[in-house]
Amino acid sequence: MLAYLKWKIIDLESNSTIILTESWIWYELIINELTYSKLLNEKETEIYVYHHITENSQSLFWFLEKEEKELFKELIKVSWIWWKVANNILS
Secondary structure (H helix, E strand, C coil), X not given: CCCEEEEEXXXXXXXXXXXXXXXXXXXXXXXXXXXXXXXXXXXXXXXXXXXXXXXXXXXXXXXXXXXXXXXXXXXCCCCCCXXXXXXXXXX
């Protein structure tokens, strides 16, 4: 399971980014608007990753701080809060 990455930004959009890790693996990560605004001028950075697995999908979420990742994990434990809502709350 992924938990932390150091990487180079390949493509940055308002809700996702594609990164290239030092081990030459490409990932697409879901980001929130706050993270997007902090990365506009960055080429490389280090991040915390949450790998969200359900019976229908797998998603990677990216956070600049460990506390933000932990708060996201707590929010999605609430049955009526879906990951998109949790991501918007953190924005």
